[in-house]
Every structure is written in C-alpha cells, then in structure tokens.
C-alpha cells in the first residue's frame with residue numbers, strides 16, 4: 001500500500017518550512033526528493049519518520065494514518081527505517097549488535113520471525129557484503145563500510161518505507177558511484193518503497209523511478225527522470241536539474257522573439273509556466289554555435305575548457321553569460337564571435353546528454 005502526505009504544512013515558530021505538500025510514494029517505488037540546501041527535504045523525511053509532527057495535514061504510511069495535527073504515531077510503530085548522511089552508528093556496538101538493536105527496536109519478532117533473528121542477521125550481512133565484518137566496531141570501519149552497516153540496520157526489520165537522507169554525501173566520488181548501484185540492488189531485493197533525499201541531480205536522475213523537485217518548501221514538479229530532464233515545467237527545474245540557460249524574450253503563440261535580437265525561435269513543447277514567464281530554456285548541450293551571419297543571436301566566447309569528449313564554452317551575449325557544450329570537432333576560439341541557435345530537444349540519449357551532471 002502507498003504512503004501519502006496530504007496538504008502538509010510545517011512551521012518552526014513563525015517560519016514555514018513546508019507549504020501544502022501533497023505527495024504519494026507508491027508501493028515499492030524509488031522516489032527521490034531533489035532540491036537545494038534549506039528547501040525542506042530533511043523536514044519532509046523527518047515527518048515521515050515520526051521525528052517531527054505536521055502543523056497541518058495528514059500522513060498515511062502503508063495505508064495506516066501515522067500523523068495529523070493532533071495525533072502522531074511514534075517512529076518505532078511506523079514500519080519505517082532511516083539511513084542518515086552521518087551514518088549515525090553507536091561507537092560501543094559492533095556491526096552485528098547494530099543490526100540486532102534495530103530489529104529489537106522495531107519489534108522484529110512480532111513480524112512472525114520469532115527465533116529467526118540470527119538467520120536474518122546473516123542474510124542482511126550478506127546483502128550488504130559485510131559477512132566478514134560482523135565483530136568490527138565502527139572505529140575499525142571505512143566510510144563505505146560504515147554506510148553499509150547503516151543500510152543493514154535499516155533493512156533488517158523489513159520496513160515498508162526506507163527513508164534515506166543524503167546517504168552518499170560523506171563518501172568520496174568513486175565510492176558514491178559504486179554505492180548508487182548497491183542501493184539500487186538493495187531496493188530490488190527488499191522491495192521496500194524508498195524515499196531518497198539528495199541535492200545531487202545526478203543521483204536522483206540515475207536511481208529514482210520518479211523525482212520530486214523542491215524549492216523554498218514547495219514542490220516544483222514531480223515526474224520521471226526523463227520528464228524532469230526533458231520537460232521542466234518551471235525555470236527553477238530547468239536550471240537546477242538541467243543547468244539550462246534561460247533566454248529572455250517574448251512568447252507569442254508558438255514563437256519566441258529574443259530580447260537581444262530580431263531572431264525568432266520555435267516552440268519545442270515547453271510548459272505553460274515557462275511561456276507565461278517569457279523564457280526559452282536551453283541546456284548547454286542543446287546549443288549550437290556557428291559562424292555568424294545576419295539576423296542571428298550572437299555572442300563572444302569568453303572561456304573554453306577541454307573536458308575529454310567535448311569543449312565547454314562560456315559566451316557573453318550583451319552582458320549575459322551562457323554556457324554551451326560542443327563536440328570536439330566543432331571548435332571555436334576565445335574572443336571569437338559566434339551565432340547561437342537551438343539544437344532540437346531530445347537529440348542524443350538521456351545518458352549521454354546528462355554526461356556528468358555533478359559538474
């Protein structure tokens with residue numbers, strides 16, 4: 001059964017951290033909450049975990065009411081586990097004891113596993129690849145191993161909902177990539193719903209079934225990674241997820257007249273919100289540069305960076321800087337004047353277009 005938040009507001013004193021949040025996590029779904037620092041991601045997760053209570057609205061977890069403004073079911077009765085960015089391990093407990101403690105805390109034996117907790121611990125140790133480390137104390141583990149303990153502890157009581165708060169941000173870049181695969185594998189094995197908080201769009205795009213983009217305590221857009229990336233509904237989503245350049249001008253029917261030139265660009269399925277704000281978004285890889293001729297939008301190349309399979313250019317258009325990524329064979333030089341035109345949306349695969357979204 002699904003988990004839902006209906007019309008949730010959360011105030012801390014006079015400050016409203018969450019505004020009218022309506023959200024459904026489908027059974028077995030991997031849902032990423034993506035947004036910048038301070039947008040309310042952790043607050044949303046803490047409401048689901050039961051560490052905070054909503055100011056208004058209701059929360060249902062696995063079909064049962066978990067909270068409203070008057071009543072809050074405590075964390076241990078929610079069938080929910082949480083994985084923290086800081087690992088949150090207890091220094092006096094070894095790996096095995098961490099898992100045992102979590103199972104006791106969530107009354108694992110009540111789930112029909114009486115007498116089977118030892119075999120469940122073995123199973124979980126194997127899932128996270130820590131079979132040989134069960135007696136180690138946290139101080140004797142690497143960062144990656146600590147996060148595996150924290151994952152083991154979370155999945156051991158078989159929660160219906162697994163909450164993850166930036167679980168990879170304390171790991172180095174290589175380990176982060178490896179752990180993305182591990183967490184996806186773990187999702188397949190446990191079949192739990194996952195709510196995964198991150199400010200890293202690469203992580204959200206790579207792992208989630210759907211992404212919720214948040215900004216300033218509000219939901220900006222909910223959709224599949226492809227939807228969010230190719231069809232951003234708001235300027236914020238276009239820039240935060242796709243690092244889009246926002247060109248200003250005027251939309252009339254399906255034509256966009258640029259503010260800095262007589263050039264007209266055609267619609268490419270943009271949202272009403274973008275059009276109402278008179279914006280034409282283009283991600284760096286959606287920009288074409290060429291030698292200028294009449295009646296084109298032009299700019300001057302300010303910087304050029306070699307990036308292995310492409311060059312990244314910054315271009316000054318009447319004082320506004322835009323960024324373009326071009327294949328190696330399409331080379332331009334610093335100081336050169338160029339014409340800027342859109343490439344078609346959806347050219348190339350999602351994976352190759354995203355490239356390295358952490359840049």
Ligand code: ATP
Pocket residue numbers: 012015017035036037038039040041042043044199
């Ligand atoms: P980050 O990515 O930096 O962790 P976040 O998106 O998770 O940020 P939250 O931690 O949910 O953001 O915080 C949202 C807002 O609510 C912030 O402005 C924060 O200062 C405020 N806030 C969070 N907890 C409290 C609290 N206990 N008391 C007062 N304000 C709070």
